[in-house]
Amino acid sequence: MNINLSRLSNIITFEIVRLFKTKRGLLALLAFATIWFIILYYFISTAADIVSSRSFERMAYDLFGALGLSALLDWPVSEYAIYWLVAVYFFPIFALSVCSDQICSDKQRGTLRFITLRSTRAELILGRYLGQLLIVTILILMTSIATAVLASIRDLALLPASLQIGAKLCFELFIVVMPFIALMSLLNTLVNSARLAIVAAMLFFGLGPLIIAVIKHQFGQEFYLNLLFPGGQISSILSQNSVVVSHYALPVIQAVVLLVASNLIMKRASI
Amino acid sequence: MSLIIDVQHVTKNYGDKIALSNVEFSLEKGAPVALVGPNGAGKTTLFSLLCGYMQPSSGCISVLGHAPGNSALFGRLSALPQDAQLDPRFSIATQLNFYARLQGMSNKLAKKDTARVLDMVGLIDAANSQPSELSHGMRKRATIAQALLGSPEIVMLDEATAGLDPANAKEIRAIVAEQAGNVNFILSSHDLSELERLCDQVLYLENGQLKQHKTLNIEGDSRFITLRMKQDFPQIIPAILQLQGVSHVNMTQDREYLLTITNDQGSANIEMELLLLLQKNNWSYAQLINGKTLENQLF
Numbered sequence A: 001m002n003i004n005l006s007r008l009s010n011i012i013t014f015e016i017v018r019l020f021k022t023k024r025g026l027l028a029l030l031a032f033a034t035i036w037f038i039i040l041y042y043f044i045s046t047a048a049d050i051v052s053s054r055s056f057e058r059m060a061y062d063l064f065g066a067l068g069l070s071a072l073l074d075w076p077v078s079e080y081a082i083y084w085l086v087a088v089y090f091f092p093i094f095a096l097s098v099c100s101d102q103i104c105s106d107k108q109r110g111t112l113r114f115i116t117l118r119s120t121r122a123e124l125i126l127g128r129y130l131g132q133l134l135i136v137t138i139l140i141l142m143t144s145i146a147t148a149v150l151a152s153i154r155d156l157a158l159l160p161a162s163l164q165i166g167a168k169l170c171f172e173l174f175i176v177v178m179p180f181i182a183l184m185s186l187l188n189t190l191v192n193s194a195r196l197a198i199v200a201a202m203l204f205f206g207l208g209p210l211i212i213a214v215i216k217h218q219f220g221q222e223f224y225l226n227l228l229f230p231g232g233q234i235s236s237i238l239s240q241n242s243v244v245v246s247h248y249a250l251p252v253i254q255a256v257v258l259l260v261a262s263n264l265i266m267k268r269a270s271i
Numbered sequence B: 001m002s003l004i005i006d007v008q009h010v011t012k013n014y015g016d017k018i019a020l021s022n023v024e025f026s027l028e029k030g031a032p033v034a035l036v037g038p039n040g041a042g043k044t045t046l047f048s049l050l051c052g053y054m055q056p057s058s059g060c061i062s063v064l065g066h067a068p069g070n071s072a073l074f075g076r077l078s079a080l081p082q083d084a085q086l087d088p089r090f091s092i093a094t095q096l097n098f099y100a101r102l103q104g105m106s107n108k109l110a111k112k113d114t115a116r117v118l119d120m121v122g123l124i125d126a127a128n129s130q131p132s133e134l135s136h137g138m139r140k141r142a143t144i145a146q147a148l149l150g151s152p153e154i155v156m157l158d159e160a161t162a163g164l165d166p167a168n169a170k171e172i173r174a175i176v177a178e179q180a181g182n183v184n185f186i187l188s189s190h191d192l193s194e195l196e197r198l199c200d201q202v203l204y205l206e207n208g209q210l211k212q213h214k215t216l217n218i219e220g221d222s223r224f225i226t227l228r229m230k231q232d233f234p235q236i237i238p239a240i241l242q243l244q245g246v247s248h249v250n251m252t253q254d255r256e257y258l259l260t261i262t263n264d265q266g267s268a269n270i271e272m273e274l275l276l277l278l279q280k281n282n283w284s285y286a287q288l289i290n291g292k293t294l295e296n297q298l299f
Helices: A005-021 A023-044 A047-052 A054-066 A070-074 A078-098 A104-109 A111-115 A121-154 A156-190 A194-219 A245-268 B043-051 B092-102 B107-120 B136-147 B166-179 B192-198 B236-241 B270-280 B294-298
Strands: B003-014 B017-028 B033-036 B058-063 B077-080 B154-158 B184-188 B201-206 B209-215 B222-229 B246-253 B256-262 B285-290
Touching (some): A005 A023, A005 B092, A023 A078, A023 A121, A047 A078, A104 A111, A104 A194, A111 B092, A121 A156, A121 A245, A156 A194, A156 A245, B003 B043, B033 B192, B043 B058, B043 B077, B077 B136, B092 B136, B107 B136, B136 B166, B166 B192, B184 B192, B236 B256, B236 B270, B256 B270, B270 B285
Parallel strands (some): B017 B209, B077 B154
Antiparallel strands (some): B003 B017, B201 B209, B222 B256, B222 B285
């Protein structure tokens, strides 16, 4: 794989410019900020009151315990318990949507023809992927910091604990979104529009398990095809009460496999 | 002379359709080369193969000693692909600056070079405009500007002047003529007079096959004069045939005649004699061309 770091960093930087300097990027940021304002204001900021109220405590233990999430209630900063439950599902879905146009429109418009005279296709795929990953990571950090601020407003003594939990959850979310963005990289090499890429992703997650079930039924054997689906480890990491290497290895391997597949397809594609 | 492009037995199929069939040619460093052919002849496919946008079904292509798409060609080969457009979300300067950075220029140099190429195509005042704010012609000139970034050794322009008004098309031709000493241009166009003016080699594609690869106006033992008249004069062909040294006169199209001149001593002043003949008969002419027009050479 031919990768030049200078060209790669230029492609990554241009992705950041795309988010912060274009009208469409700024509108997407505004929509994101609005959604997270609602989440922070109505759910997370009230989390402490709800979780610490005696009447709720028993019910929450029953409910969260049933889901295997009772460990979350022991966190010193209860805001982060709610933040984690929302973010771990929100960011993968958000990543599928916000990273749906990595190369589609450039391919459709022919802009890719200008770029590939100056950069390898592998650099383009990896650069765009890392650019999108960086953008999502920045957004994860922003929401985590906002949660820490909310917790600190309630009790300033919670700030050190907030920063510690916030940093840990940012890292967890970073690992979670990696294969989702890589999946969109792969779909971008196969289809010609962002909308089609989102539809393809929905079909992948919607029909995929069904197809796996049919294959399993037909052959009577487990092929571990479910490992192909990003997010398979989310239910295991939800409770955050144990750290298992496979929880990190699976999404990283999925992301690498999806990116290698994207590169192989792109390498042979006519643009 | 060094070889800049070598195409060996290249075939490209789109499913059952053969876009290029066993095309073979090589080009040396020098004056611009014209790529000519009817619609669907395979010109754009050939451009795309040379730029590495697609792989040939069979055969081998070498550009400056490398396979198309090889990173060694970045900054050395540039192109204006047909119908390719800049991103409508960024200003043209931002995009050209990005391309210049990808070519390895520093930020300062990239900005300077962006300004240089935009000035060349007359778009310096529109540098901060987004492509959607520009006219079709201005957008085309912006894409031509991207092909001139840095110091490319080969520039391929696919239908560069299509859709441009005459003044802008003339500007683009002037840029090509001016840069032709340093850059090897490969041009495709349906405007044969434009190619005739700029190029001295022609690749003629038809139905995916390379029918002709010739150097213009080298015709062997005979030479030719093309005469275009303002009106139709029925007696003109017999009268011209009376001139010493004229062996044939063919009417190539309405009011256009192709004179075949034998290379003997009597034909040295043939142009003077021809003009005197026209003056004597009060036949007004529109154009006198030394040689065949590209159109007459190809068709």
